[in-house]
Amino acid sequence: MNDRADEPTEVLPTIVSEVVAELHQKLGIRPDVEQLSGGRWRVMVANSRVCATAVFRRSSGGRTHRTAATLTVDSCSRELAADDDHLVEIFNYPDGKKAAGIEPMPPACSLDAAPVLVKHQYHIIHSRVGDKWDVRLGRSGNQYTVGMESDKGVLRLHFRRSRGKHWAFDPKRPIQVIIDGEDRSKEIKGSVGRAVALFIETSAGESSPAKPSINTPAAPARSNSVATRRATVIRV
Numbered sequence: 001m002n003d004r005a006d007e008p009t010e011v012l013p014t015i016v017s018e019v020v021a022e023l024h025q026k027l028g029i030r031p032d033v034e035q036l037s038g039g040r041w042r043v044m045v046a047n048s049r050v051c052a053t054a055v056f057r058r059s060s061g062g063r064t065h066r067t068a069a070t071l072t073v074d075s076c077s078r079e080l081a082a083d084d085d086h087l088v089e090i091f092n093y094p095d096g097k098k099a100a101g102i103e104p105m106p107p108a109c110s111l112d113a114a115p116v117l118v119k120h121q122y123h124i125i126h127s128r129v130g131d132k133w134d135v136r137l138g139r140s141g142n143q144y145t146v147g148m149e150s151d152k153g154v155l156r157l158h159f160r161r162s163r164g165k166h167w168a169f170d171p172k173r174p175i176q177v178i179i180d181g182e183d184r185s186k187e188i189k190g191s192v193g194r195a196v197a198l199f200i201e202t203s204a205g206e207s208s209p210a211k212p213s214i215n216t217p218a219a220p221a222r223s224n225s226v227a228t229r230r231a232t233v234i235r236v
Contacts, residue, residue, distance in 0.1 A: 013064040016041050016056050026088050049074055049094045052087065102154050102178050105147050106140035115167040118144045118159050121192060125157075128196045133203070143170065150203035154178040155195055 012020075012033065020031045023045050031045040039058035044051065054069040071078050073094045081087040111119060114137060125146060126135045133148045144167075146157040155177055158170035169175070177185050177195050179202045188194035 012041065013056065013058060015064050016043065019043060019054075022084065026084055027091055029091075047091060050091050052081075102156065102176065105136055106138035106143070106145055109137055109139040109144075111137055114139075114144060115159070115161075117167045118146065121157055121159075122146050124192060125155075125196055129200065148199070150199070152180060152203045153199050155199045157192065157195075 016033065020033060020043060023043075024030050027045060029045050029047060031043050034042045034044070036042055036055070041056045042053060043056070044053045046052070051072045052070070055067050056064050057067045058064045069080060071080055071090070073090070081090055111122060114122070118137070122135060122137055125148070129135065129148065133150060135146065135148050138145045138147070142161040144159040146159075148155050155175075156173075157175055158173050159167055160170040161167050173185075174190060175185060175188060175192065175195050176183070177188055177198055179198065184198065185195075188198060
């Protein structure tokens with residue numbers, strides 16, 4: 001029997017109502033709201049694999065703020081999402097298939113027809129990893145991509161043809177290294193050698209190529225404000 005059944009239901013604080021509305025709009029799932037006790041509410045939103053909850057509490061000063069949050073994927077706890085967009089991504093891609101802005105490899109192409117620079121970098125990577133990981137080459141229009149993947153990380157080298165028809169690393173995103181869903185490209189300071197070393201170090205013991213999983217550290221809780229709402233109840 002619910003001991004709180006006879007307690008009056010209070011009007012939802014504005015911050016809770018706004019969070020519920022925003023989550024409903026972004027996820028297409030209507031969150032459940034439960035009043036735990038006077039001045040405390042729990043918001044939960046879930047699909048078949050992901051469940052996110054948050055508890056809000058009204059302080060003695062009348063301000064309402066989030067006091068706790070959880071996130072589970074396939075009933076296993078995981079780190080909180082960084083913001084609303086990250087949460088939507090987790091709901092849509094619980095296995096991390098769209099982590100850190102990594103796009104799928106372009107269509108496979110022949111190494112024989114690739115520019116000298118692309119061939120050279122391909123062979124550098126292959127000489128470092130051997131047959132442990134599948135080094136792939138793809139092309140889309142005037143861009144070549146050399147890449148490999150593991151359960152822990154993704155490595156991409158992007159090459160683009162300039163107006164002078166010379167091939168070079170893509171100036172906007174020359175080398176990408178994604179480890180556990182986190183973009184760590186800046187750490188390698190533009191070095192292919194460092195990029196490969198980081199990939200090998202974090203992927204040691206694996207042999208089957210796979211997409212990375214998301215594992216973004218939780219951001220600190222925020223105060224009761226529009227920023228709180230946007231970061232949301234279920235920053236999980």
